[in-house]
Amino acid sequence: MSDANIRIPAEARDRLAEIAAGEGLSLRAYLARLADTLLTPAERAQRAEQARAVLREWSGYDPSKAEEAALDAELDRRLAEAAAP
Numbered sequence: 001m002s003d004a005n006i007r008i009p010a011e012a013r014d015r016l017a018e019i020a021a022g023e024g025l026s027l028r029a030y031l032a033r034l035a036d037t038l039l040t041p042a043e044r045a046q047r048a049e050q051a052r053a054v055l056r057e058w059s060g061y062d063p064s065k066a067e068e069a070a071l072d073a074e075l076d077r078r079l080a081e082a083a084a085p
Helices: 010-022 027-037 041-059 065-083
Strands: none
């Protein structure tokens, strides 16, 4: 496996190195493990579609894009209302 150089702010590097050391890992090993645990946008979209398919099969619920948007807007409204002083 070849190495790559990634430029990040020193503060970010130092923070990541401290987190890695706290877990008994080198920064290189910590970043490799972190990369293995995260999903790419394509992988997230694929998993979301798989979850929707399972939900449709299980419940029969299959909202349209317009219904999803309306539900999202209602959730946003309720969250804003709950967060208001």
